[in-house]
Amino acid sequence: MQPYYTHGSSRVMTPERRAKLCELLAESHTLEEASEAIGVSIRTVQRERKRDEDFDHEVLLALQKTPDPLQLMEQAARKHWRAAAWLLERRNPEEYARKPVNATSAKKVATALRFVQEMALEAVPAELHEVLYKHVQAAIDEAFRHCFPTMGKWGTPKFPRLPLETPLADVQACNQREANVRILPDCADALRPASPTTPPSDVALRSPIGRVEAAERQALEVARRAAVAELKRLLTEQSPAELSPKTREATPVACDTPPVDPLYVSFEEGEAVLTQQAHEREQRQSHLEFRRACDDAEQRPSVFFPSTAAVQQPPKPGARRYERQKARAAEKKAKAARKRAQAQRRRAA
Incomplete structure (x- = not known):
């Protein structure tokens, strides 16, 4: 902002100077800067505000207006280099913006x-x-x-x-993705024995889990199916239980209560065992993922723990004083040892 250069400050506040002063105050200029710009002293403005209440009210309204952020930054850039650097970085980012670490030439x-x-x-x-x-x-x-x-x-x-159209590269990328795709069949189809009339599948199977775990799952599935088939066979072949003559002499409630079939109990126990095994298998899988994550964290500590200062414990109260006391005690011991050595050398001489 260039001030109006005059041979001397005037003591007359004309209407034009009043309007210019209020305009400069609304543009986030201070009262001293605005008075200097219109060519009057700050005392003249203060005296005019005391004499004219309308002018004082206009000045207060101009001071209460929302400041212009750009104007504030331009004023701060004249006083401090950080504000000037910030302003240049925002106005010309191609030339003055901070470059990232992995930027190249x-x-x-x-x-x-x-x-x-x-x-x-x-x-x-x-x-x-x-x-x-x-x-x-x-x-x-x-x-x-x-x-x-x-x-x-x-x-x-x-x-x-x-240029966004890359048809040839898109075709090659699609072929590469399709070459790496493998179709996993249903578990029942995988466990079903192949019949001589069924042609062998030409799709290569790629299991997402390990071979040992896949074999364990297949063995458990075969055992479960065998247990279910055996229970079904026993249920179909079982004959109705015959009651003894003494049973009729019991109370009506006891006679009406149906006997508990042990086959159902064994079937429920088998289902509970299979459910427990499935739960343990899921826990092992979760533990395996946790171990893998721990191994990755050990191999790449900078990714999982970017800052070691964030995990350090805050110093306890009085820790620095204790360290200074220890340092002074060690210094006194060293000084006493040097004096004893000098005394021994003097006595030996």
Whole structure:
């Protein structure tokens, strides 16, 4: 803000100066800066506010308006370099913004693209090198132009749109994903023995679990199916239980109560055992995942524990004083030992 240069400060507050003063105050300027800008002293403004209540009210309203953040930052930038750096970083991020740690330069990117081009030329016969080089070099130039727009003429930043259509690369990526896909059949189909009329499946099975655990699960499933089949057979072959003559002499409630079938009890026990085994298997799986997570944390502590200062215990009250006392005691002991050694040397001399 450039002040009005005059030969001397005036003591007259004209209506134009009043309006200009209120406008500057509303723009987040201080009373001293505004009075200096209109060419009067601060005492003249204070005297005019005491004399004219309307002017004082206008000044108060101007001071109570919401300040302009940009104006405040510009004022702070004149006084401190941090505010100036913040303002430059926000206004021109391409030139003054803080670069990330993993940012690279245009020279390194060009070298990396040349390396990729060299690997592509090695993968094709020699007679195709010229055609492949021209095709890949054109793509490299286009990508480099899009990634580094400020490398152009006069350093003007331009952000053209990247080519998004990559049909050939999409087809190859889809083929690569389909080659790695494996279909897992149903558990019942996997356990069912193959019949001579059924053709063998040409789909390669890839189990998401280990071989030992898969074998244990299959064995448990076979045992469960065998137990269920045996219980069904016993239930169908069992004859009705015959009551003894003494049973009729019991009370009607006892006679009407049906006898407990031990087969149902054994079936429920078998189901409980299988349920318990499934629960233990899930617990083992969760423990295995926890152990894997612990192993990853030991191998990569910087990922799981980015800062060791965050896990350190706060110092106990009086710990620093205790450390200073220990240091002073050790220093006194060393000094006494030196004096004793000097005295022994003097006596020996």
